[in-house]
Each structure stands twice: as C-alpha cells, then as structure tokens.
Amino acid sequence: MKLGIIGLGLIGGTIAKSLNSKHIVSAYDISKDTLTYALENKIIHQAYDNISNFLKDNDVIYLCLYPEMIIDFFKSNKSIIKNDTLFIEISGIKTNLIEKLEKLEKLEIKNFDIVFTHPIAGRELVGVKNSDKNIFFNGNYAIIENKKNKQNNIDLTYKLAKEMGFKNISIISAQLHDELLAYTSQLTHIISLSLVNSYKENVNLSHFTGDSYRDLTRIANINIDLWMDLFVNNKDFLLSKITDFQNHIEQFKSAISCNDKVKLAELMNQAKNLHNKFLEESRNES
C-alpha cells in the first residue's frame, strides 16, 4: 500500500518509522532539510516538495498537522484531492476541528474520507530526528466515531494502528475524546507549566529536587504552537477540568489550613484508591 504523510515532525516521523517495513511510505513537508534527513536515514521511501504530485500518488494519507493548519490545508487543496483518498487525521482535539471542517464541506462536494484519530503519545521533543517507534509501542489510540466514514476506511485505520504497535484502540465520540483528553493531557500540561512558573526563590533549584518535581515538570518543555492550538480549540472542556482541579486543590488547602487530619486522610485515601484502580486497569490491559 502507498502511504503518504503530510507533516514529518515527531509524530509523522514516528508513523513512518512504525510502518516503513510493511508499506511504501512517502512524505510531504515544507522543510527540505526534514525530507533530506528522512530519506538519508531511510525513514521514508520517497519525498515530495510538491503537494499536487504527493496527493496524486498516495491513496492513504496521514495528516500530521496542527489542528488549525488542517483547516487551511483543506481550504487550499480540496480541488486537487483525488477521489477516494483516505485521510487519517491525528491531532489532539476533535469536536472543534470536525465542526470547522463540516462548515467547509458545505461549500463543495468532496469525494474523500477523513478518519479522525488520536495516537495518545508524545514526547517533550519535536521534529523527525526525535521520532521513535517506542513512542507508540503498547500505547493508546483513539478513533473517532463518525457516520460519514466508510467502514472499510475505519477498518484500515484500525489495522494500521495495530501495525504501529498500539495496544488499546478505542472507538469513541469526538465529545468524549475531547473531555477525556482535556483531563489527561491538556490539564496536565497547564499544571506542569503553572508549577514551573510559581517558582520564585533565587536558589539553584536542581539541588533541592527529587523525582517528583522532575516528573511533574518534564512536559513544561512545551511546543508552544501546538499546545496553544490545543488549549484554545478545546477551551470549554479544558476550562471545566481546570475548575474541577482547582476545587480539589482548594479542598487540600482548606484541610491543611484547619489542621483537619480526618479530612486530609480522607482526601489522600480517595486519591490512593483511584490511583490504584487506574494502575490495576493499566496492568489488566498489558
């Protein structure tokens, strides 16, 4: 099968590395250096700097662009997309993106399919040079329910996700995806950034940290353009999750402030039990 990748960054590069032994993989990217590097390192079989030729030659295309760029991509290129092309989209937010694309669709009849998916995996690094098959191995993948998709395209997307090494592949609604990811992904990044920003002493911090601080701040080395896009385009769910989290922080603060050990023990027990349930679920899956 001829697979194309648009946008050969960390995730696009990881898709290429995960599938290039079973399929002919080509890529389109605006950076010539990226394409040269990917060819030289045998990450892809073929490189394109012309989008028309790329779209003509590929039947299944992973769309590895930030959400807002995806809209621009279809605005610019919808007239040159050939019939029956399957796009597999991979960004971290869905409801807003699908809504915006549906508005676009009304403008013109199209004869291609977009399956919205999310490899729930990443690194605090960018670019094809940091791509790595292990990022996907045994990971989670979400495919968004969408009645417009052809069943064989859903099936192919699922099969390719298995080939990339994903362990748990869930088919869920765009809404539920965005609500869950607002919690597991966008909120965690807001927390990490806020933790880093609240440091104010003038002391070499690295002498007074253990694993907990290092773990909680790893993701503060953030890809600003990507996360700006995700935060803004999942605003409603994210604001609601931030509020829930603030309420729980406030419960701890109030219990500590009142020396209320009973309440503190209750809150810690609740977290310990929920976390053990999560670990148990994770273990049962692997």
Added chain:
Amino acid sequence: MKLGIIGLGLIGGTIAKSLNSKHIVSAYDISKDTLTYALENKIIHQAYDNISNFLKDNDVIYLCLYPEMIIDFFKSNKSIIKNDTLFIEISGIKTNLIEKLEKLEKLEIKNFDIVFTHPIAGRELVGVKNSDKNIFFNGNYAIIENKKNKQNNIDLTYKLAKEMGFKNISIISAQLHDELLAYTSQLTHIISLSLVNSYKENVNLSHFTGDSYRDLTRIANINIDLWMDLFVNNKDFLLSKITDFQNHIEQFKSAISCNDKVKLAELMNQAKNLHNKFLEESRNES
C-alpha cells in the same frame, strides 16, 4: 565505624544498603519481620529489638522516623542515650521539628548531638523490601545549619552522605529548606493527589492516557501517615506555595477563557525558559 539505624523502612533500608560495605550497620525496628528480612538479606549486620542495648552499642545513629515520632522517641529515651552519641535525622521537614525538640531540650541537659539532614529522594513505595541504593545515587542531600552541632559531627555527616552516593550536598538553613521543599516536594504531592481526585468520568481511564498523566500521578500512591505529618508540620510554607500555584493556574485559565493568545504564549514561554534553566543547572551538576 558502628552505625545504627532506627526505623528500617524504605529510607533506613537504603541507608543500610548504601553503607553496609564500609561500616558495621545495625538496626532497631519495632517489626521483627523487618529485622529478620534485613538480616537474611545481609542488609544489616546486626538487629536489635531492645532500644537500650541498641543505644548502648552505637555511636552514630540514623534516625529514620516520621517527624512526630522523633519527638516521642526523645521524650521516651533521652535518659538512656549515652554521651557523645551522634544522631543524624533524615525527615522531610525541619523548622517545626527543631523548634519542638528545642522545647524538649530545655527540660533536661543532654550530651548528644542531632544533625538534621534530608536525603531528597524517595519512591512511591514503602518498606525495607523496596529499599535500593539507586534511590540515593547522584541525588541531592541537605544538611541543616545549626550552631549547636559539633563541627566534626557535621563533617562526618557530610562524609557519610558522599559515601552513600549523593552528588549535591547543600548546607542550608532550616527555614530555606522548608520553603524550598514545600515547593519541590509537598506541593507536587498535593497537585498529584488533586489531579487524581478530580477525575469523574466512568470510563477506563488507562485507555486515554499518555506519559504526561502517568508521570503526574505516579506519586499519588502516597504513604498517608508520612505525608500527613509533612503537610501539617510545614503548614505555613506549604499554604503559601499552594496559593502561588493557584495564582498561576488562574492566569492560564483566564488567558484561555479570553482567547488571549498573546498572554498564553507569554506564560508558556516563561515556563519553558524557567524549565530549561533548571535542566541546564541539573546538567551542569552531573
């Protein structure tokens, strides 16, 4: 040198494993199973279930008890502590503990020394069975400035910390220690617990998480007794750090709520720069 350890849990056990090739290490613990396990696994050379004999036989004693137990320990045993004993205390809070011990000291003249220290290292696990030399290797260690300590005892404490594999050994005031650790350690635990507690969907969460959620929640598997003690006994600094963090979370929330991309970029850039400075400092130390 004859080294004793009171309280053979995760940290006591790790001290034993880190020093037992160079010194004769004995331990006192209220659990006979713990002592039997430690002897059978050659973690210690000698076990005591009688505190009088233990105190008589050891000159340098690591006091590996939770802060509130330390007060009780000195209340109960001060009359049987022999002259010139050096206690090296290792808990995660200092100001409150030292104050309480000073009040005790007024009751009776003592002829022993307590050096207050903090191996800034741990695991989300408890007990001697989980102790591991790697927990300390290349880690951070703090020794509290205290004019009452004899210089040779400070020097010995420092030398033993080096022998245990610690990389950065800082000598700082109790106040600064408690302020920094409220931020790097206690606040991070409050955040992790609050994040776990704010989950409310009824979905198998483990299918929708990536590394960020796993990293931020690892420490939610908390040792409740220990952290209760730390939270309550470092209340003032901790409440102040929670407030700072809440203010920074609120800045993100407000920027997202107003679609203020300029402010969002500014906040993300600030975190990215602070975090890179921290990583740079960490690298320079290793």
